[in-house]
Amino acid sequence: MAEIKTEYYKQNAVKAIGDPILQNALSNVQNRLGPATALCYQKLAEGPDLRLKAHKIREFAVNNLDILLPVLAQKIRDRGGKVFFARNAEAATAYCLEVARENRIKMVVKGKSMVTEEIGLNQVLEANGIEVNETDLGEYIIQLAGESPSHIIAPAIHKTRKEIGRLFTEKLGIPYSEDPPVLTQAARKFLREKFLKAGMGLSGCNMACAETGHITTVSNEGNIRMSTTLPKIHMAFMGMERVTARLEDHDVLFRLLSRGAAAQNMAGYVSYIGGPRTPDQLDGPDQFHLVILDNGRSRILADPEFREALFCIRCAACLNVCPAYGKIGGHSYGYPYSGPIGAVITPLLTGINRAKDLFLGEPLCGACKKACPVDIDLPRMLLALRAKAAYGDHQWAVTRVNPREKFLFEIFSILIRNRKLYDLAMKAGVFFQKWLPRKQGMISHIPFVFKGWTQSRDIKPLARTNFLTLWKNRNQKS
Amino acid sequence: MMPSGNQKKTGEHEFITNIQKALGRPSGSVLPDQSVLTQAPPPDLEHRLSLYCSRNRQDQTKLLDLFMEQAALVNMKVIPVETGSLAGSAVRELILKTEPEWGIEKSVIAWQDPLIEQLGLKEQLASDNVALFITQSSPAPGLEEREEKRRHLLESYIGITTADFCVAESATLVMRSGPGRPRAVSLVPSVHVAVIKMDQIIQSLSELYFRLKFDPKEKEQGLTNCMTFISGPSKTADIELVMVHGAHGPRQMIVYVITG
Known part of the structure; x- marks a missing residue:
């Protein structure tokens, strides 16, 4: 499993907001990709409503997974490929390691894949003495820097060209440059050696097709084609x-x-891969393995409230429009999946209580739903997660995030149903608030259970005379 | 082909049972219902197929224009030429004026394909100091033969292929792998040259999938074990979203369309 750091959401978010370089990078990504994608949808011959059709397609597939997956597996086996069904991350990484050992693999090349981040594949392989080379330029950069991806499709978006220039000078020994073409060329040269020497290539899968028995891989760089064509073994997850x-x-x-x-x-390159090299072909891998992973997905599938989260095709469009992601960046989410989709699936995969800040931090503005190519109702699911956190949930083993919240609301409910009690409480408030610290006429701190209210903002004091009294007095005068 | 060694458990049964449980279906004994996969041929099958296969010269020229317009957006150069031999001399010129990315020797690798033969590259390049490798192979090439071809590939800075289709709307070349058509020729060399005939240009992705699925001619071959879509040279924007061509695949891509 990938390391789970969701409980550091708040402190990481504060750090991210205070980092001007990151803020600049994030607004750059969002300003460029967000509106461009919206415009692309408008220009579709079918218009943006094509997304609704895509939603139906994904819904149909997810509702029939028990039929589609065996068919996919059988067709791949018919072509001489191997298919392994992994219940969890451990089973998936163990399978990969076993195949690597059987074939005496010392080095692998890898295309960018979120699911291998999720299962922590690199760490397992490296711990067992196998060199792993990320080959997507962004992933390569963050691998050199020892970091984790901060965006689903642009993983190194938080790094500036200057930082990358210094990193390449230090790690690759090339003269310093901050010119993107020069840096790209350096990575091209360095990784080409790796493609040619690697015994195994690893990839993800964007979308498989059950009917024909193929997985597909998508890239713009060509690194996934390299990883799945040149080494003797290709394993896809x-x-x-x-x-x-x-x-x-x-x-x-x-x-x-x-x-x-x-x-x-x-996309620049899309490949349909359905098996190893056939005897009459000159190239392609001699072995093809497909690892199909559950790792908590069947639990999401079983809940009609969240099944929709499985329609996602991991394009990152929701990240590019989300006001929260745009400020706090991908690392704050503490798990490979960030942004609105991360705020839904990370809690479902790793524990709702533990990852509660992720969905509490999303603003429910609805931008993600509009940007989603398969029209997933992310705001609805964020709200459903909030409800589980507020009331607790047996099925997902959620305990109330804040039991005092309920207690306070019960008191509030008594107050607002009793006029006299309410007025008394307000008067008491007006009386006691004069001891509270103030800043420019605003209350800057309230103690005890109320302190959350003033943690990150000041609050207006209660008026000495309330509205109803003012109204009464005004009518009496006239 | 099958790797030797112990038969591993695939975990399939337990995995699928679990999914059936999640979907609220009776688990275990249910036979896969193939009806979710297959679709009856659409009622306008014959009509659509005949439309696709009987485009006149004017329709084809329109598709070529659309292809060129879209290709420009993805930095793919499209050059219409009348005949194969004109394409051949254009390729020769390209070779003479383009320098190799790695090393100084000029080697070129091309698919074994009747359309590429029309280019007459062997004759074209006879007096130049350029090595031309053709990916001809025996029916079941052994390790030695494959490694020799791989050396040729690595020495080559230009790779020449054809394509099965070319989707105009998205400027996408579609290639299926097969004997004499190694997939790395369109990937490893610094420059990828593709040669197609004008009637290989089709309208849309939807037409492509339709033909692959319903055209009896295409159905037979199927998608093969590797079908690749290529829409432009390799590119990346991973450093500050600045577009750079030639991340790992070809830096440059040129398509010659034989119109004659």
Whole structure:
């Protein structure tokens, strides 16, 4: 499993907001990709409503996973590929390690894949003496820096060209440059050696097709094609929900995926891979393995309230429009999945109580739903998670996040139903507030259970005379 | 082909049972209901197929224009030429004026394909100091032969392929792998040159999937074990969102469309 750091959400968010370089990078990403994607949807021949069709396609597939996955597996086996169904992260990484050991693999090259981040594959391989090379430029940069991705499709977006220049000078020994083409060329040269020497290539899977028995991989750099063509073994990892029934489903989904992810008409490279090299072919891997991962997904599937979260095709469009993500960045979410989709699936995968800050921190503004290429109702699910945190939930083993909250609301409920009691409470408030510290006429601190109210903002004092009294007096005068 | 060693448990049964439970379906004995996969051929199948396969010259020219317009957006150069041999001399010119990215020797690798033969590259390059490798292979190439071809590939700075289709709307070349058509030729060399005939240009992704699925001619071959879509040269924007071409794949991509 990836390290879970969701409980540090607040402190990481504060750090992120105080980092001017990160703030600049985040607004750059959002200003460029957010509106560009929206414009792309408008320009679709079918208009933005094509997203509703995509939603139906994904819904149909997820509702039929028990039929689609065995068909996909069988077709791949028919071509000589191997398919392994992994219940959890440990089973998936153990399988990969076993195949690597059987084939005496010392070094692997890897395309960017969120699911391998989720299962912590790199750490397991490295702990067992296998060199792992991330080959997506962004992933490569953060691997050199010893960091984790901060955006689903642009993982190194938090780093400036100056930082990357210094990093390359230090780690690759090249003369300092902050010119993106020069830096890209350096990575190209360095990684080419790795592609040619690696015994195994690892990839994710964007969308499988059950009918034809293929996985697909998508990239713009060509690194995934390199990783899945040159080494003798290709192993792909997919979350169990990433399959569609029919080939023609891919028409709608790929057009929307490319637009959602990078405001492109079509991603640079899309490969349908359905098995190892056939005897008459000159290249391609001799072994092809597909690892299909559950790791908590069947639990999401079982809950009609959250099943929709499995429709996601990981394009990151919701990150590019989210006001919370735009301020706190990907690392604050404390798990590979960030932004609105992360705020929904991370709690469901790692524990709702532990990751409660993720969904409490999202503003419910609805921008993510509009940006989603498959029209997932993320705000609805964020709200549902909040309800679970507020009331507790047996099925998801959620305990009330704040039991005092309920107690206070019960007192409030008594107060507002009793006029005299309410007036008395207000008078008491007016009386006691004069001992509270003030800043420019505002109360800057309230003690005890109320302190949350003034933790990050000042609050207006209660008026000496309330509105009803003012109103009465005014009417008496006239 | 199958890797030897112990038969591993695939974990499939337990995994699928678990999904069935989650979906609230009776688990275990249910036979896969294939109806969710197959779709009856659409009623306008014949009509659509005949439309696709009988485009006249004017329709094809329109598709070529659309392709060129879209290709420009993704930095893919499209050059219409009348005949194969004109394409051949254009490729020769390209080779003469382009310098290799790594090293100084000029080697070029091309698919074994009748359309590429029309270019007459062997004759074109006879008097130049350029090595031309063709990916011809025996019916079941052994390790030695494959490694030799791999060396050729690595020495080459230009890779020449054809394509099965070219989707105009998104400027996408579609290539299926097969004998004599190694996929790395469009990937490893610094420059990728593709040669297609004008009638290989189709309208949309939707047409592509339709033809792959319903056209009896295409259905037979299927998607193969590796079908690749290529829409432009390799690119990245991972450093401050600045677009750079040639991240790992070809830095430059040129498509010659034979219109004659």
